[in-house]
C-alpha cells in the first residue's frame with residue numbers, strides 16, 4: 001500500500017489564478033465544473049460510510065480520511081474557478097440546495113457492495129471515472145487555469161485509483177470473490193455513474209429553472225459530459241475497468257468494448273443536442 005502516504009501534495013494556492021482568461025471560458029464546461037464541485041464536496045459522507053464498513057481496519061479508515069480531504073479540496077478548487085468564470089455562482093448556496101434535494105443513498109451501518117474487496121473495487125470505478133473526466137476536460141478546455149486544475153485533479157484521481165486498487169488486492173487474498181461477482185460489483189457501480197447524484201448536482205449547481213426532473217437534468221449533464229470524451233480517453237477508461245475486474249486490459253475484447261462505448265457516448269451526445277437538451 002505504498003501510495004497511502006503520498007497524499008496532500010498541493011494546495012489551492014498553487015493554482016496560477018492570475019492566469020485566468022475569461023475570453024477562453026466555455027459555458028458548457030462551466031456547468032460541468034459547477035456540478036463536479038458539489039459532488040467532490042460530498043466525499044466526507046462517503047468517508048464516514050467507508051470508515052464504518054472498514055471499522056476493523058484502521059489503516060483503511062485513516063486512508064479514507066486523507067482521501068476525503070483531497071476530494072473536498074478538489075471541490076473547493078473547482079468552485080473557485082467556477083466563481084471566476086461566473087461571479088453569480090454561489091457555492092455555499094448550491095451545496096445547501098444539493099444536500100436538501102439529494103441524500104447520498106448509503107446505509108452507514110453495512111456494506112452495500114457485499115465485501116470489503118467489493119467496496120474498494122467500487123471506489124476504483126469512481127476514481128477511473130473522475131480521472132478520465134478531468135483528463136477529457138483538460139483536453140477540451142482552452143482556458144489555462146482550468147487546464148492546470150484538471151491536470152492536477154486527473155493525476156490525484158489516478159493516484160486514488162492506484163491506492164484503492166492496491167488495497168483491493170490485499171483484501172482479495174482473503175475475500176476471494178469470483179470473476180462474476182467482480183463484474184457485478186464493477187458493472188453495478190458503472191451504471192450508477194449516470195445516476196441521480198449527478199443529475200441533482202447539475203440541477204443545484206446551475207440553478208436550473210423549474211422543479212427537478214431526473215430524466216431532463218440527467219440528460220442535460222450527460223450531453224455535455226459525453227461530448228468531451230476523446231476516443232483514447234474512453235479506451236483508457238475501459239482498460240482500467242477491465243483491470244479492476246481482473247481481465248486483460250489491452251486485449252481485443254477491451255478494444256472492442258472501448259469503441260462501442262465511444263460510439264454510444266457520441267451517439268447520445270448528438271441525440272440529446274438535437275433534442276435541444
Ligand SMILES: [Fe+2]
Pocket residue numbers: 040070071074130153157
Ligand atoms: Fe476528486
Ligand SMILES: [Fe+2]
Pocket residue numbers: 071127130156157160
Ligand atoms: Fe478521487
